[in-house]
Each structure stands twice: as C-alpha cells, then as structure tokens.
Amino acid sequence: MLNRIWRAFGVSLAFALFGLGGIALGFVAMPLLRMTTFDAKTLRRRTQRFVHQCFRGYIALWQGLGLFSAELHHLERLRAPVGPRGRLIIANHPSLIDVVFLVSLLPEVDCIVKRSLWRNPFLRWPVVWARYIPNQAGETLVQACVERLHAGRILLVFPEGTRSRPGEPLLMQRGAAQIALAAGCEIVPVLVRCEPEFLSKRQWPWQAPPVKPHFTIAIEAALTPRAEPLPGEPNALAARRLTREFLAWYTQKLGITPL
C-alpha cells in the first residue's frame, strides 16, 4: 500500500520534472547546442543525440524512483548497419512513455511528431533542429519519410497512430505500410509489453497500478528486408495487405483477441 502511494506521488513528480526539464533544456541547453554549428545535418545529429541522452536519463530516473522496472531484449538488432533504403521501426503503443523509452534506445532516430509542437514555444526549436517530421496529411508525410529512409536513416512509427485501447482488438492505420512500401525499406518490429497496465489511454497519469509495472521491450527479427508489393499488386491493395500482416503479427504476439 505504502509502495502504491509512493508510486502515485513519484509519477506526479516525474511528470513535473519532465515539464521543468523541458523548459530548462528548451531555453538553455538547446540554444547553446544550436550555437555549436551552422551545418543542418550536424545540428540534427547533435540535437537527436541530446534528446536521446535526456530520455535515457529520464527513463533511469523513473526506474531509480521505483516507478517501474524494465527488461530489454535484442538491442543489438537496433545497432545493425542500416541498408541504403533505410530501416522502419514499428512498435505497438500501450503506454504514454513508450516513445521516450524507444528514443532512449536509439541515439539517432527520425520520429513523426504532432504538428502542433511546431507552434509550441518550448518545444518548437528542439523539433525543428532535430528535424523531426510533422504529421501532415497523406502524401507529403509519406514523401518526407521516404526521403529520410533513402538517406539510410532509421524512422520510428507507431502504426496504431495513438495509444492502444486495453482489452480491445488492435486497430492500425495504413500509414506505416504506405511508408514502408514507398521506400522499399527494411521493417523491424518492436514488441512493447507492460504488466500491469500503466499510463494507458484509459488511465490518469497518477493512477498507480496495485503492483509495480514491468516493461518488456523486445526488438524482434526484421519482418522483411525490403517491403514491396506482390507482382502486379496495386499500391493501395499492398498497403492493405501489409497492414493486415502487421495487425495479425502483433495480435498474435501480444495474445490479443482479434477483431
């Protein structure tokens, strides 16, 4: 019981630190980092690595406060050399902290970020300098992602587009498949499990579960070295097929009752 009260308090503390840290980093550290170079690519590398280190520290803080525990499997798969068409990492999205977790494992990664952050006074410059990709409609977004992948970069996408609804069948949008097919890239799936449910779509952040949550993050073997349509298959149908494949794969691995 005492432990549960501590965890409820600790989560609030951790969120407050995230907010304060965001302001401090956005106003102090980031502008200093900005002044170290005029080269856009160098700036991107430095900004992304800086965000990565902050998130590493932040995850360590959560674990240090005893708010959750975690185990990681096959991190070496993230470090394997990336091919010329890039690597798309897809992941399921059970909790609010998944993206922080994944970025803490990837020193440099391109992410799709809410477009509203480009108008957020605290976060605008970090997302610009890290050259994260704003989630705009359709073709523009796919095109932006393909450019990154074809530069041999790693892109992280949550095919569900938002956090999962616990206890319900998984639902996915087709964007991840569209990007993979347009780039013809490698697809590496990540399985994120959290027991019990924590920071999920139906919980308030301060709702501490009865026992300490445990995350298991597994980098699985690539689904394909090169996403492509079947011979003669139109793009729209290939995207539907690939999305069904993602959905079936995650549904089976997570032991969810299918739709």
Place this chain on the structure above:
Amino acid sequence: MRTEQEIFDKLRDILIDLFEIEPAKIQLEARFFEDLDIDSIDVIDLLLKLNEVTGKKIQAEQFKHVRTVGDVVSALAALLNEPRERSA
C-alpha cells in the same frame, strides 16, 4: 455527355479494382473515410486513376470538399459535361 448513373457505375468498378471494397457498400451516400476505409493516400491513387480514365486533369484541390461517393459523381459529372474549350 455522360449520365450520373454511368459515372457511378464506372466509379464503383474503379473502387472495387483499386481498393477491393465490397460492392454492396458502394452507395451514393457512402462516406469515403468512415464507411469505405479510404484514407488520404488512397485518394491520391484514386485521383491518378480518374485522370487516366477520364483523360482530364483533376486537381486534388477540386476534391478537397468531397466526402461521399455521390460528391465525386457530381464533381465528375460537372467536369465531364462542361462545354468544350473553343479551339483558337
């Protein structure tokens, strides 16, 4: 001149070919996103196909306010039946 019925029939065939949509679902009042599961990338594919079939350049702009199958039929009817440009 093409009648709206002819345009609808053609559009239905295209939707079935491109997106494997159940024929019964394709009604004039069916909404693309909600009822037919056609997303913004699919719309680009659909426009390319319509350009090819009609031989007219349809701009994404003209489809901005399209929500239902019926909206596309009306837009296409207007486009196909507009008076031919006078030759210079």
